[in-house]
Amino acid sequence: MKYILASNWKANFTFEEAKIWFESIGSKYNEVRNEVRIIAAVPYVYVHYLSSYGIVDVFAQNVSHVKQGAFTGEVTVSMLKSVNCKGCIVGHSERRHIFGENDDIINKKILSLQENSMEIIFCIGEKLEERKEGKTKEVLFNQIVNGLKDFERFDLLIVAYEPVWAIGTGVPIEIPDLIDAENFIRKIFKDNFNIDNLTLLYGGSVDKEFVKKIKQETTMNGALIGSASWKPDGFIQIIDNFINA
Ligand code: PGA
Numbered sequence: 001m002k003y004i005l006a007s008n009w010k011a012n013f014t015f016e017e018a019k020i021w022f023e024s025i026g027s028k029y030n031e032v033r034n035e036v037r038i039i040a041a042v043p044y045v046y047v048h049y050l051s052s053y054g055i056v057d058v059f060a061q062n063v064s065h066v067k068q069g070a071f072t073g074e075v076t077v078s079m080l081k082s083v084n085c086k087g088c089i090v091g092h093s094e095r096r097h098i099f100g101e102n103d104d105i106i107n108k109k110i111l112s113l114q115e116n117s118m119e120i121i122f123c124i125g126e127k128l129e130e131r132k133e134g135k136t137k138e139v140l141f142n143q144i145v146n147g148l149k150d151f152e153r154f155d156l157l158i159v160a161y162e163p164v165w166a167i168g169t170g171v172p173i174e175i176p177d178l179i180d181a182e183n184f185i186r187k188i189f190k191d192n193f194n195i196d197n198l199t200l201l202y203g204g205s206v207d208k209e210f211v212k213k214i215k216q217e218t219t220m221n222g223a224l225i226g227s228a229s230w231k232p233d234g235f236i237q238i239i240d241n242f243i244n245a
Contacts, residue, residue: 001219001221002037002199002221003035003036003037003215003221003222003242004036004037004038004039004158004199004201004221004222004223005036005037005038005039005211005222005223005225005229005238005239005242006038006039006040006041006059006121006158006160006201006222006223006224006225007025007038007039007040007041007225007226007229007230007235008041008061008089008092008203008224008225008226008229009040009041009042009043009061009230010061010094010226011043012230013042013043013046013230015045015046015049018042018046018049018050020232021040021230021232021235022040022050022053022055022056024232024233024236025038025040025056025232025235025236026053026055026056028236028239029055029056030055032239032243035243036222036239036242036243037057037222038056038057038239039056039057039058039059039086039087039121040056040057040058040059041059041060041061041088041089041121042058042059042060042061043061044060044061044062044075047060047080047083047085048083048084051083051084051085051086052084057086057087058084058085058086059085059086059087059088059089059119059121060075060080060085060087060088060089061088061089061092062075062088062089062090062092062095063075063076063077063080063088063090063109063112063113064076064077064109065105065108065109065112067112076112077109077112077113077115077116077118078116080118081116081118085118086118086119087113087118087119087120087121087156087158088109088113088118088119088120088121089121089123089160089224090106090109090110090113090120090121090122090123090147091106091122091123091124091143091147092123092162093123093125093162093164093167094167097127097164103142103143103146103147104146106122106146106147107146107147107148107149107150107151110122110147110148110151111150111151113156114151114152114153114156117153117156118156119156119157119158120156120157120158121158121159121160121201121224122147122148122157122158122159122160123159123160123162123203123224124140124143124144124147124159124160124161124162124185125139125140125143125161125162125163125164125166125167125203125204126139126140126163126164126165127139127164127165128164128165131163131165136181137184140161140181140184140185140188141188144159144185144188144189144192145188145192148193154193154195154198157198157199158199158200158201158221159185159189159198159199159200159201160200160201160202160203160224161178161181161182161185161200161201161202161203162202162203162204162224163181163204165204166203166204166205167203167204167205167226168205168226168227169204169205170205171205172202172204172205172206172207172210173202173204175213175217175218178202178214178218178220179217179218182200182202182218182219182220185198185200186198186200199221200220200221201220201221201222201223201224202214202218202220202222202223202224203223203224203225203226205228206223206224206225206226206228206238207228207238208228208234208237208238208241209241210223211223211225211238211241211242211245212241212242212245213245214242215242215245216245222242223242225238
């Protein structure tokens with residue numbers, strides 16, 4: 001089983017804090033790298049410097065959907081590639097719902113990453129009202145099929161199921177609901193793309209207790225973790241709990 005624990009820094013960390021995190025998690029990773037892959041999705045400005053550590057895999061949290069040219073302020077896939085960035089988060093709910101990214105923009109970003117052979121953490125997830133209205137499966141299906149239009153390099157793909165209502169709330173999904181979503185997502189990939197070894201993470205208020213449940217009670221491949229991963233000691237505890245579960 002391939003396991004991943006990915007830390008999503010969001011808009012946090014000074015450069016000094018970033019270096020301290022990398023030093024702590026980097027030395028921990030030397031002990032555990034055969035058991036779990038650690039990814040850090042960091043702000044653009046730190047990607048180049050942190051990639052040079054060469055220990056924890058560095059991803060960006062966003063990338064432009066344009067390739068290059070007169071687009072003031074944009075950071076492109078080829079720029080990220082040129083500083084040894086391994087991959088990028090695409091479709092995170094904060095980008096979909098705060099910055100208005102739709103499936104079409106998300107698809108362009110994914111195809112551009114594919115063209116450059118970079119990995120993709122593709123986030124999908126329903127809002128609370130969609131869950132209450134019984135639309136979870138429809139929302140997930142549409143996000144997957146629209147986001148992955150013309151996509152072929154499934155070896156580059158990591159999917160993160162992150163119910164919007166569980167992100168940053170301190171309340172993760174209940175395990176039976178997670179198992180239900182996992183089965184549904186894996187079936188979509190099997191039925192539509194003939195993929196039966198999808199790398200699938202859960203995200204949304206994951207903490208040191210919930211990682212144990214993910215490992216013991218589901219067949220998910222790990223987690224995408226926000227706030228509980230920001231303090232090095234807290235993330236090390238998460239890594240230990242996951243490995244020992
Ligand atoms: P959280 O964030 O762990 O703080 O809920 C997860 C995410 O947004 O990826």
